[in-house]
Structure formats: C-alpha cells, structure tokens
Amino acid sequence: MPKVLVSDPIDQAGLDILSQVAQVDVKTKLPSEELIKIISNYDALMVRSGTRVTQDVIDAGKQLKIIGRAGVGVDNIDVPAATRRGIVVVNSPEGNTIAAAEHALAMMLSLSRYIPAADQSVKAGNWDRKRFLGVEVYKKTLGIVGLGKIGSHVATVARALGMKLLAYDPFISSERAEQIGCRLVDLDLLLREADYITLHLPKTPETTHLINAESLATMKPTARIVNCARGGIIDEEALATAIRSGQIAGAALDVYESEPLGTSSLRELDMAAILTPHLGASTEEAQVNVAIDVAEQIRDVLLGLPARSA
Numbered sequence: 001m002p003k004v005l006v007s008d009p010i011d012q013a014g015l016d017i018l019s020q021v022a023q024v025d026v027k028t029k030l031p032s033e034e035l036i037k038i039i040s041n042y043d044a045l046m047v048r049s050g051t052r053v054t055q056d057v058i059d060a061g062k063q064l065k066i067i068g069r070a071g072v073g074v075d076n077i078d079v080p081a082a083t084r085r086g087i088v089v090v091n092s093p094e095g096n097t098i099a100a101a102e103h104a105l106a107m108m109l110s111l112s113r114y115i116p117a118a119d120q121s122v123k124a125g126n127w128d129r130k131r132f133l134g135v136e137v138y139k140k141t142l143g144i145v146g147l148g149k150i151g152s153h154v155a156t157v158a159r160a161l162g163m164k165l166l167a168y169d170p171f172i173s174s175e176r177a178e179q180i181g182c183r184l185v186d187l188d189l190l191l192r193e194a195d196y197i198t199l200h201l202p203k204t205p206e207t208t209h210l211i212n213a214e215s216l217a218t219m220k221p222t223a224r225i226v227n228c229a230r231g232g233i234i235d236e237e238a239l240a241t242a243i244r245s246g247q248i249a250g251a252a253l254d255v256y257e258s259e260p261l262g263t264s265s266l267r268e269l270d271m272a273a274i275l276t277p278h279l280g281a282s283t284e285e286a287q288v289n290v291a292i293d294v295a296e297q298i299r300d301v302l303l304g305l306p307a308r309s310a
C-alpha cells in the first residue's frame with residue numbers, strides 16, 4: 001500500500017479520502033532534519049503553509065510522486081526542484097477563495113471601527129466611547145490590487161457596501177474589471193485615490209515590496225491598507241514608519257515577510273494596526289474544501305490517474 005505523509009493540520013475529510021488508498025501518517029511540526037530523514041518512506045506529501053518543502057526535502061523523497069498543498073499559494077514548495085524530479089505539485093485554487101475574501105473584508109471593517117481595540121478596552125473594564133470614533137466605508141473608494149478570484153469576490157461585496165471600486169491588475173482586461181464593477185487604473189492612480197487598499201496578488205520577485213516607502217508616501221493620510229495575500233508584498237518597516245508618522249491611517253495584516261511573525265515594529269503599533277496570524281483560509285468550510293480537493297488529487301495520482309498540476 002502507498003504511504004502518504006501529512007505534515008500540517010488537515011481536515012479529517014481529506015484524511016478519510018487518502019485512507020481509502022494509502023497508509024496515512026500525520027506528523028505535524030516536524031523539524032526539517034526530521035522531515036528529510038523520513039520522507040524517503042513516502043509516496044506522497046500533503047502540506048499547508050507550515051511545512052517548507054525545500055530542494056533537500058525533495059531530493060530526499062526518493063519515492064515521492066506528488067506533493068499536495070491544501071491551499072492556493074505553493075510558495076512554500078520548491079516547485080522547480082519537484083518538476084526536475086518528475087514530482088507533481090497540486091493545490092486547491094478555489095477552496096479558500098470565499099474565506100480569504102471575507103477575512104479581508106472583516107479586516108477593512110475592523111480597521112474602520114477599531115473593533116479589536118474597543119473589545120480589549122471593554123474587557124479591561126473601561127467604557128471609552130470617544131476613543132473609538134470610526135469612519136464609514138460607504139461611498140469611500142476601495143483600490144483592489146489583484147483582481148483574481150479573491151479580489152473579485154471582495155469587489156462584489158464591497159460594491160454592495162456602497163463603495164466605489166478601482167482595480168489594478170496588469171493581466172486582466174478593462175471589460176472584465178467593469179463586469180465586476182471596477183474601474184481598471186494604473187497602480188499610481190489607485191494608491192493616490194483610494195481610501196482603502198486591499199492586496200490580492202501573488203508574491204513574485206516583481207511584487208516584493210510593491211508597497212514601499214515611496215508608494216506609501218503617495219497615499220492619502222486617511223488611507224488604510226489590508227494585506228491578506230502574501231507577506232513581503234508590503235515593506236513592513238516602511239509601513240510601520242508610515243503609520244507611526246501619520247502618513248497613512250492604518251493597516252490590517254494577515255501575512256508577514258517571515259512567519260510566524262517574530263520581533264517586529266508592527267507589534268508596537270496602536271489601534272491603527274490589526275494583525276492576525278495567517279487566518280485568511282481558516283474557516284471550517286474552507287478547510288474541508290481544500291482538504292477534499294487536494295486529497296482527491298493525491299488519491300488519483302496514487303491510483304495511476306493523471307494529475308492536475310498547480
């Protein structure tokens with residue numbers, strides 16, 4: 001019987017599918033030396049974002065046929081190294097779209113009304129209503145950077161909230177943007193005009209530090225930025241400086257240049273910043289979706305059926 005190693009927490013629905021065709025070992029939080037030591041025993045590896053599947057892991061996985069990422073981003077997997085060894089890499093491009101979009105929208109509304117800080121204040125025994133005077137999103141301009149699956153759902157909901165929508169995405173047409181109620185503009189204009197900016201693009205060499213000291217300086221002092229895409233698209237030090245100095249009004253981040261977030265000036269910011277620990281895909285529904293989606297693909301490959309690669 002083939003063997004599958006599951007090295008991050010995966011919903012039981014996915015484990016049940018894998019168990020139909022394979023022996024499934026769930027071993028989470030493995031140090032990388034330990035993973036490298038045991039991976040040669042396995043035909044398939046299933047991960048979320050916690051496991052770094054490096055070239056060393058891939059080279060040690062002599063029997064590996066497939067690596068499954070229960071989520072969208074495969075940036076924790078060395079895909080070129082896997083391809084060189086003929087190992088298929090699969091993901092779940094749509095399983096957590098709604099979860100991530102809803103998290104970004106929740107961040108935008110929480111930033112506007114200081115909900116996390118107000119909650120902490122009441123729980124600490126205070127009743128401070130003046131400190132938490134918020135702003136409305138109605139009739140404000142939302143700039144969406146990356147109008148793919150998540151960005152498009154954010155647009156649909158934001159439109160229902162009465163927001164005006166700008167989008168920047170070099171790979172989609174103005175017609176497509178208009179269908180979702182967005183005016184496609186260049187990035188400079190979006191950053192200058194938006195009251196809220198939300199990022200929904202992949203991290204690539206081109207998008208690393210896309211939001212930096214220079215671009216932050218072009219934003220309105222009332223602008224608030226949300227990043228539920230990938231850490232490193234925003235230069236965190238430049239962002240912390242911009243918030244501290246009042247150059248922009250705030251930020252809500254779910255993803256960081258280095259995860260888990262270590263010592264960081266982001267942690268020292270007041271209620272103008274909201275930080276969550278990479279929770280975009282953390283809904284019951286999304287975790288079932290991605291687990292089933294990826295487990296089915298691993299099962300098929302172990303049965304000798306063709307794969308749909310990431």
Ligand code: NAD
Nearest residue numbers: 073100146147148149150169171200201202228229280281
């Ligand atoms: P998608 O592929 O459907 O959309 C990405 C969009 O970004 C595409 O339309 C693409 O054309 C656009 N894009 C690419 N390069 C760009 C650039 N330089 N400038 C502007 N736009 C650019 O992907 P998606 O499913 O919508 O996911 C978006 C991001 O969210 C990914 O980075 C993904 O890894 C991340 N994500 C995070 C979480 C989380 O837990 N926080 C959950 C799911 C997805």
Ligand code: MLT
Nearest residue numbers: 048049070071072073281
């Ligand atoms: C993804 O790319 O799907 C997200 O980062 C969510 C996750 O970590 O599973």
